[in-house]
Amino acid sequence: MVATKTVLSLHRPLVLSTLLTTKRNSTILLLSTSTAKPTQQLAPNSAAAEAELAHYIKHLDSCIRSKSYAQAKNIHQQILASNANTATHIPDPLLLEKLVVLYSQCNETEHARELFDKIPQPNVFLWNAMIRSYSWNGPFDRAVALFRRMVSRGVAPNKFTFPFVLKACSALLSLEDGVEIHDRARRAGLESDVFVATALIDMYMKCGRLDEPRRVFSTMERRDVVAWNAMIAGFSLHGLYEEVTRFLLAMQRDGIDPNASTVVAVLPVVGQHKALRQGKSIHCFCIRRHIHRDDVLVCTALLDMYAKCELLGYAQRTFDSMRFRNEVTWSAMIGGYVLCDEIAKGLELFEQMVVDGASNMGSTSLACALRACARSGNSGRGRWIHCYSVKFGFLTDTTVGNSLLSMYSRVGSIDDALQFFSEMRTRDTVSYSAVISGCVQNGNATEAFSVFRKMQFTGVEPDVATMVGILPACSHLAALQHGKCSHGSVIVRGFASDVSVCNSLIDMYAKCGRIELAREVFDRMADPDTVSWNTIIAGYGIHGLGTDAVSLFRTMEDSGSSVPDGITFVSLISACSHSGLVAEGKHWFGAMTRKYNVVPRVEHYICMVDLLGRGGLLEEARGLIRNMPLEPDVRVWGALLGACRVHKNIEMGEEASRIIQSAGPEGTGSFVLLSNMYNAAGRFDEAARVRVVQREQGFRKSPGCSWVEIGGVVHAFVGGDGSHPESSSIYEKLENLSVEIRRLGYRADTSFVLHDVDEEEKERALLYHSEKLAIAFGILSLGRDVPILVTKNLRVCGDCHAAIKFITLAEKRAITVRDASRFHHFKDGECNCGDFW
Template sequence: MRCAGTKRLEELCAQNQRTSFNVLKPRFNAAKEATFHSSTKRTQTQLQKPQSKSGGDEDIKQWNVAISSYMRNGRCNEALRVFERMPRWSSVSYNAMISGYLRNGEFETARKMFDEMPERDLVSWNVMIKGYVRNRNLGKARELFERMSERDVCSWNTLLSGYAQNGCVDEARRVFDRMPEKNEVSWNALLSAYVQNGRMEEACVLFESRENWALVSWNCLLGGFVKKKKIVEGRKFFDGMSVRDVVSWNTIITGYAQNGKIDESRKLFDESLVKDVFTWTAMVSGYVQNKMVEEARELFDKMPERNEVSWNAMIAGYVQGERMEMAKELFDVMPFRNVSTWNTMITGYAQCGDVSEAKNLFDKMPKRDPVSWAAMIAGYSQCGHGHEALRLFVQMEREGGRLNRSSFSSALSTCADVVALELGKQLHGRLVKGGYESGCFVGNALLLMYCKCGSIEDANDLFEEMTGRDIVSWNTMISGYSRHGFGEEALRFFESMKRQGLKPDDATMVAVLSACSHTGLVEKGREYFNTMTQEYGVIPNSQHYACMVDLLGRAGLLEEAHSLMKEMPFEPDGAIWGTLLGASRVHGNTELAEIAADKIFAMEPENSGMYVLLSNLYASLGRWGDVSKLRVRMRDKGVKKATGYSWIEIQNKTHTFSVGDEFHAERDEIYAFMEDLDLRMKKAGYVSKTSVVLHDVEEEEKERMVRYHSERLAVAYGIMRVPQGKPIRVIKNLRVCEDCHSAIKCMAKITGRVIILRDNNRFHHFRDGSCSCGDYW
């Protein structure tokens, strides 16, 4: 059965179908008029009741109640139909419509109705000011406020709260001081503004300026002490509270737990006379944050009731400890999972390298949010599945997933890893349109993408435009210039960073020493290394020592490099021995190379790169018997040489080449072009360096073998297909060989092209027959 109110409303609708409509026409747009007339015809066929132009106060009240009911349930169109059929409107009718539109996010419709009101009361003004505040248009809210002929405490509080909630604390204080009358809401709004913005001294002064604060105010200030990690002051304040509720206890318990004082937190937990599910959860979360997962689980099992936060905290504890089996057990029995639960599990599996299980859960999710997409994209990226990460990013956009800073950052990081410059540029454009470009988090990801994709000029342009640059921004640029072979420019950035007042950290000094190494600035490198502890408080770690060994080794100072390794405060790792081995190969020091190789083979018996370095040295000296012995040793230990390949991106498509590639669709055209190019290079004076060939074959065969190395094929294809005037960007997964380095210099000279080659160690910028490395690599 229908209720009496509904029946009465139908009667009123029927009585007023044909009245008051002409008055409405000027006030609503054509679209709303069309909607109205259409609904009127339907109503006329449904309700055949007597018609009247009358409407008493009690009837108007029922109409207003119906409007409010529809608006509360998000049914704006039905509310409008009721409003349009009313015989007359009171200010309450208008106010119900305006507040309803605001509640349902239809701000512009609410504003238009407010502007068209024949008469406004105090509530109308207050509702609209609140609408502007919610819409974060404080200027318009203030303008409306100043136009009011009369104001009540609600008007003042609405404006005060608007400023407070948007961090405009000083403006909020000025409004507060102007108020002719203040109530609890006024005082609490200003107190909360001070607390939320970390201005605890002013909050305390305000708190002490009056008595009889409500308990909620005491809890607000206590929360401020905890948020600012002022746990001593917070405890003193807590002890001075004459009345405490469960929120008070939860706040102080959480404060001690978050500051690592878990024993004191537990003591307070045990003393608490009132505990709710949040008290228990605060203690469980505290144990998890302090990596005391067993204690957390013991308390979790004793909880009289649990909520989503409790379950998520316990699962997160297992995830952080990489105990995914335990996390999965809880996940499977959890009675109510939310999107955060799924995200935690996906992140956990991805961080443990089990990206397939992460994707399996991702596919089963009933609902995804931006964090879900970002976690899965980051998982693919961190596990080396760059192309899958980018495909997922594209899928997210197609399915209407909301992009956030984290998903953009992960996608940019992936572009950097797979050197997808064109896609990275497209993402940059999307960031600008989405308003995400400003700020360090995304800005630094963009810098890294441009640096790793070989576009150091774009990186520099972006750096100059960035606001709020941090130490990571500077480190990225210093490291970028260093890897691109522009060591002196890197050092200029370093000096500029210091002039800006930023203190160098560990990563800064690694980048600086690397710049010295790549540029051959031995004395400058020694100076930085010997003074960085005293000047910047940076204690040398293995990376700094590796840079110094590399610096000395490249300069041929092998014995000094070896002596430095002996003086290290810790044992050299495989990376440092590998650096010495590489330098020994370049300078032909077999004895030191064999010492380094023996150390590496003991530490990293499956490191194929070190076998290749030593084999290169033997081959360059014509010691083919030793080369053969190394190959047998590799075979016996199951060590396989990493396959070298190079790739180039042209029009968003990646073309990959291996040595002597036979699979590219345009191979015949490529090889014909290379034959012609080879003749032009020889006329220009190029001579093959066949010593890089690790096979005991005839010289002519060696020339043929080096001619079709993967990087040379990729460069040749770039010359064929990349438009004149644009740089050719090629990436190789291994170190570029000496002969290819010489050949590409010649290619750049005879074709007039700029060629940028990134190998596994650094960038080479080839232009007019020379390279940015100065042949010092």
Template sequence: MQKDNNTCNKKKTENNTEKRNSCFSWRENELRTRRSTSAQRRPQPQQKHIEMMHCLTRFSRVGHPVFTSRCRLLHAITIDKYPELLEHCIQTKSLKHGKMIHQHLLKNDSNYYNGNRNYFVLEKITRFYLICDRLGLARNVFDEIPEPTVILWNLMIRAYAWNGPFEASLDLYSQMLVSGVIPSKYTFPFVLKACSGLSAIEPGKMIHSHALRLGLDSDVYVSTALLDLYAKCGDLARAENVFYGMQCRDIVAWNAMIAGFSAHGFFDDMMRLFGDMQEAGISPNSSTIVTMLPAVAQASGLSHGKEIHGYSVRRGFSKAVMVGTGLVDMYGKCGCISYARTIFDLLGVKNEVTWSAMIGAYVASDQMREALILFDHMLLEESSRSPPLVALCCALRACTKLIDLTNGRRIHGCILKSGFLSDLMVSNTSLSMYAKCGILDDAAMFFQEMNPVDRVSYGAMISGCVQNGNSLQALDTFRKMQLSGIDPDEATMLALLPACSHLASLKYGACTHGYSVIRGFVADTSICNALIDMYAKCGKVKTAREVFNRMHKRDIISWNSMIAGYGIHGLGSDALALFGELRNTGLMPDGITFISLLIACTHSGLVAEGKYWFDSMVREFQIIPRVDHCICMVDLLGRAGLLREARSFIDKMPCMPNVHVWSALLAACKIHKDVELAEEAAKRIHSLGPESSGNFVLLSNIYSCAGRWEDAASIRITQSNQGFKKRPGCSWVEINGVIHAFTGGDNSHPQSEQIYKKLKELLTETKKLGYEAVPGVVFQDVEEEEKEHILVYHSEKLAIAFATISLSPSQPIFVTKNLRVCGDCHDVIKYITLVTKREITVRDTSRFHHFKDGVCSCGDFW
């Protein structure tokens, strides 16, 4: 019987949407007719259950015990004692004795089950189970009562609205209407709460109409529940209608309306209402403050946050753990980490949310070491409890940002110990940590073993692939995501687009753009920013500008991406013009704007402009130069041949020069063949370490150029001894949507023979026009012929030869390289454009080189 009932109830819940639609067509005039037939409509006890009760009765008819106030079974009782005893159990919440009475009733009183049941006692038992939080048992008894009172219906609806499943609450409300019972003013707050929990606004609207018909909508509890439902569901206009229609608004109503504005990001409305509330003579309470703080944090409304903080202190709320935690979170998200920490330290009582909020605040403020220190502190102070899930996730994110695999593994261990790995958010955070810490194979294995996975898991994997330089794997993961039936969202596209940018794959980039249009993602500023970057890096700077022009709303990243896009194409004047437009918008440039602008000036040789804007950055925009800006300046001056000025700039830098500053100078020395300064730069790099293989190569090549072969060889030996390997050059070209990659001297391509044949032909033709292998870029004192042989096999030459035989003569060639293009290749490509009458574009790590009619857009200045 119970099982049958449960199955029946389960089915009822599963079909609740259908039922809701049917029951909510309830009309007031149907109510009276249904009421008269309600007894027939209620489920009758099943035969099986009756037989079981008879059986129990036969076995245990041994008298009726009763227990005293000391809860001991003493002597026999009669039926009329049940209500009194049950009431006692309700008052004392004594589950054991209440159950005993229930069992006794089932065993010994067949009168209850032979058609003359005392349903008053069953109602008491239902109430008893509800008060003891035994909702399932309460439901079983409740279902035996043919005509429960409206009070009992309300108690059952309330129990489901508080404990869930919310569907059951709505389901019971429907049954109540069908059985002909008229809801009371107590019914609506509970059933509306269940609607809120389900975000079920349409059923909520129908229930609203029921309350209206019964004239109960003016009740302050009913109207507050209605406004709370509308506010939670984001229908703030409807919520305001209810709110302003209320004759009497208590603090709960004000708080519900404020919570609606807060939860949906209507910061200004929320603050306005906070003021109105006080003007109306209602003093905000701690719930008001707790509700408001997340919206303040989201809007970074620090000044308002401080006002609310002051108010909380004056009212004595700030010491309450929930208010204090809200303040920690608000200050953390507004960038005032020291305020957050002070409040955290002063809080007498901290709960797990407080710890998590403070650790999260450090992560949000880019203070990862402090986040991990506090996490360890928490482990010590709260050693009796397992660490909270959110704090674990925050600490793991700190490790991810630090690329700290050791601590990441340790925290992952804590997660395994706590048994949280089944939580999808935790496993996604762990996946992201492994992927971003560079152990992509482990991350891929972890991902494969994850069950279930969601779009965040795929996003983490795609992003991890891109950040580890494996963009092809990122595209492959995206393909698998589509096959799995999980729909990508904006974040997925934002992870994927850099893969297209990195590969310079216009085909995939354009597909991603098309997909984003279909899904309506292009309304998102971040998506457009990523599209600008993608088109610019795929060689389509005009398309990038079209995306930029069509944007409805641009943020500073939009402008920075476009300025950087012009920069890598050597369009310094366009970058400066766009920067001028930016100044007219009133949007404040940031540090990255100036890095992009300085790079654009560097690639176009606009030295005076670069120097002017560097000074202006400090003077006009009060941006303190970071080491990244200084690297740009050394690059700008050095490439222009102003080596002494670059050297002097380093001395005057407002921050300590790092390896990259000296590397920029070393690169400039290579271009302008200044061996003496190069040696100083190399020494500085050596003292700062760790060095990169690029610097060994640069210095070695400088010595080679100067004919100092022994020094060049010595550098190479040092490089080898210190375990630095030269990063292999790799170039690739996309032909009909397939990416073909080549390394130096590569003969693995299926068309390798034809490629080398074509390259030989091209070189023969270029030599007729005057091409000679450029000396000085080969690191050894080798014979000229052999030097030429080494250069022949550079990856960009192989990619160009392959593109020449794969594309029709009218099609331009676009090659991408993972290092800077070498001087000899740069020279020979110019000749190849003369021989083939083709346009060739090479994107290296620094910029674009557009070759046409024997000339490169970089003006041989890169």
């Protein structure tokens, strides 16, 4: 491009002579006179040059018309290189026009713009070409800016200008610009022009307004397929299945035949609604009209529709029958398998693509395949795709990069995710969000905060998903101050009415011990969805407020707007379980199937076993497992084992643990329980053996850890922790407390100690449990009137539970402990869980 510039200016003097003789466009004169220098080379052959140029232009024009862009560019190069006749280097106005059109059509927008800017007074045609180029390739705001400049220069936009600039508005989702341009079109009397009106419909639809398209559509002087398609595509975009079918029928009644684009516009919403019958009839329509045979778009849309309807056989058959496939075809098919949980087949297809469809490989296909890896936990394949992306240059693509981040976090390799994240060249909001939620999912909420801070520092704007990602980090840490801060941020950014954000806020407040604030957020919601109800019900559950959870469920029923799902009943039954409402829980378990058509899944049996087990009905729990229609997995037996441990039923516990052990490595989470069980039974060798097996199989027991937020800073402790700067005073406080509570009647229950050590040692180990450290620090740091909330990642140990009750007496203050199961509100020597947790 620099070269072009040089050439043009070098030969500028010639322009004058040529133009003076041809007088094609006097404006060029103005351009050139200011910089005109004495010529070193006159143009004796200007007539010949002119002829040659004319020849080139004609050739160029015909190439552009026949869309032979490569050839056209070639001609441009010839003109540039043609030293034989220097006159051909001139910025001839007609040549410039052709070149602007050429490069704008080739989507080399910048190049086109450079040439465009050399034309002092472009005509409408050129403005349109330039605006069109921006509206296709972006930057879209430039199309709008150019439109404005065009208008201010007094050039009247025509019926081609409006569609182009409106397309840019839809890309920008800028309703404001769109409305302004609509106004101009109206004043220009072009509002009901078929092209303009269609573009208006499209723009309004994309910007989320459905009333205006209907109005514009009704005022149109005539409606062609494209206009109908715009309406249908718009409704399809908003998932309005009924409207789509209504317009589809109306269109045919109006004598307009649906075409391939119609079909392509309709099928996504058909798939979305799993309207298989409709989908099949569209398929038939395609066959009748011969519009699907080699149309990649139609076939891909059909394939996708079948996949969304979970008819993978039909999808695959459509896929196989296609003579031509593109990236979308492959991606849709792979994505279909992933959607239907046929992960292995999805990966298989990806492998086939690597062999047979490599030319179609693109970032979307890679993203689909990476999603499959993430879902299957197949980190090997994921890494392979990482390598593939490096090899074939896909790594710079943010979609691929973000998929990799997600894949690594989903398979548990958060370190790899962080490593890759640090190496990424461009990190957008999605990248940050992926890493933040990745950290939280992998249990590292602190890291999530640090990434979040870095994000704000870098100036990448958080969006709704980012906030939904960071709020669980607050929930996890029970970091109320961080949570409130995030809530503030949510309000400032205008996300406060987003349903998912509210759901996360409800969860955050509930888990930070402020159930009343959770309720407030819930009550303010315009229309809570099922997740909202589930979250608030579970919130009451973990606070031991089972009765409130049940009454809330009844309200949900009455409201009728959200239908209870499987998770609702998990939340409800476990709420009953945490409050000892055994009969109530049983009732809802029965009603679940009878009244709500929710098929019990393993999760529900886990809750039931937990409910019965905690209530001491161990036999009944075991009976339930034996009679359950599903295969009980290790988690079910784990729930029984947990109950056996609480109720110290060694025999049944052993039975449960045998079954869990026979399941092999699957029983990861149960290792801890099992080991604790043996420890509680005094069988330290067996307990140790379990831990060895566990280690051999590569499972690390997450260490018991407790934390407390003081002034917005989370202080974490592990058992026997000496790393805290205040350690010496914490231990001193604990020693004093130990004396005090003993005086009040506390006796250590050493059966909770995990190691085979002598009694005195055991007592010391108990004294330094992480929850006690955090509590001691809380007492030291917080004023008497400030409530103490300590969070523990595992269940609070039984000895600590007993000790904390005495501590509330000794210190005359309330203490709240949130463990893996629920909140324990300790006060005046009692706990609201009633020793039932």
